[in-house]
Amino acid sequence: SSHFAFSSPMALQLHSSASRPLRALHVAMKRGAGLKMLRRRRWLPVVLLLCCGLFSEAFVPPGLTSKTQSPREGEATVARPSHAGSDLLVREEIAIDRTISESSKAPSESPEDAQKWMLLVLGLFLSYALCDLDKVNLSVAVLPIQDRFGLSEADVGFASSSFFWGYMLTQLPGAMLIQNVPGGAFTVLAVGVAIQSLGTMGTACLQYLSDSQAALWLLCLSRALVGLGEGLGVPAVGASLGTLPDSRRSSGTSTVYAGSTAGVGLGLLLCPFLIDQFGWPFIFWAFAAAGVLWTGWWMSLAPTLGYKKSESTEGSVPWEEILQNPAVWSVVACHAMSNIAFYALLTWMPSFFSRGVGLNIELAGFCAFLPYLFGAIASLGVGKLADKLLEDGWELSTLRKFFQGIAFFGPAICMILNATIGPSLGVVAQVGLLILATTLKAGDRAGLFCNHADLSPRYAGALLALSSTAGAIAPIPVIEYIGHLIDQTGSFSMGLFVPVAVAQILGGLLYVGTANNSRQEFDGR
Secondary structure, eight states: OHHHHHHHHHHHHHHHHHHHHHHHHHHHHHHTOHHHHHHHTTHHHHHHHHHHHHHHHTTOOGGGSOOOOOOOTTOOOOOOSOSTTHHHHHHHHHHHHHHHHHHHSOOOOOHHHHHHHHHHHHHHHHHHHHHHHHHHHHHHHHHHHHHHHTOOHHHHHHHHHHHHHHHHHSHHHHHHHHTTSBTTHHHHHHHHHHHHHHHHHHHHGGGGOOOHHHHHHHHHHHHHHHHHHHHHHHHHHHHHHTTSOHHHHHHHHHHHHHHHHHHHHHHHHHHHHHHHHHOHHHHHHHHHHHHHHHHHHHHHTHHHHTOOTTOBOOSOOOHHHHHTOHHHHHHHHHHHHHHHHHHHHHHHHHHIIIIISOOOHHHHHHHHHHHHHHHHHHHHHHHHHHHHHHHTTOOHHHHHHHHHHHHHHHHHHHHHHHHHTHHHHOHHHHHHHHHHHHHHHGGGGGTHHHHHHHHOSTTHHHHHHHHHHHHHHTHHHHHHHHHHHHHHHOOHIIIIIHHHHHHHHHHHHHHHHHOOOSOOGGGOO
């Protein structure tokens, strides 16, 4: 009952906060003011301030929060009025209680350690946000690029696939580099973001070309470089999360992965505005400059985070033992199922709102942004809740399966509802179901995505690289199959929502039935 008492206010708060923008959207659409609101962009500063306020809370050092302080050592105690000699017993009882209390406490965290973990999580959060901003920028800018160079849909598909080839090729080599280069994951992440920013600059350089064939090849090369850089970053982020203490793992992991959702949402929100104001090359120059600035700031953190550029991690990744481990393959399979659902919705959600529901493209983009906003916000709360439950005595395996079960089965129910009764409920209800789905999916930040470090903090980067590679390959044929289903059935309900629900149900059954969170022998600790 204590767990329900703890979570109920949060559930009510999420429900209340989620309903306000939906009511506003519903009223605006009924009055025909939705499109005017989008064109005037009066909502943009409000949304940005909301995001900044919510995300800044995730990085408040624990030392700044108020805590009830116990009596300090050596502090004078006041004897209670009692019979003769009983004050000595009272003092002895207080001393015994204090000794038991202090021995039962977890080791306290120094302010230096608190600052170190806060900066690490902040740096990783920003790197993930930059990665996904660089993913989504082309999907928004592709229309003016097509118009300028006369590129076909096949050309755009070819250029977009170049990203995934680079992304898949560097993740496993990146995990091996972590074990051998000076600075380990710290250095590999910096190099990855730098390469990614170089690729983004290459896309911006399209503005200096006039030949369509040359532009196509430069676009392919630049997107491949972005993929190469982001592929290196995946194992580096995983290895860095493996250094977090157990008491911070859930909250730290959920905050870092919230950067991914925030990057997608902010990209969908900001890119159309920036292109309209400054032209499409501006977003690539701006995001590339942000990546260069992040790299310089990250390298300056080396002394604070305890990384030494002259030292490398000894030993190689025990791939043979890892590949023979059933717990690892459980994580790999579940990551693939999770990514099938994520990329299917990322690919088809804007089309669903524009073609399936019939919204104007600007309003469709805003509706597609809302689920990612709420998903990012929920990620922050999920991590803190998971750490609190772990502190309250929940068993780690139960905790992970609980949150991952919510992340798989909750969205599956939303997809089924959208496929069956969603069309009869109207646009607002369908948007609400998608918001609820992405909000519940945030549970995987305290489930699946903590599993790599649970199995092996030492090789968490290698495990994440392996599962993420599978997660990048698995959606490719499924997304193509979903496209054929939508064409054949003429329905997003059967073509999109049902396949996504099936993938999520299979993933949930697989994780709940096979997941293992105990430290594995190949970790070597």
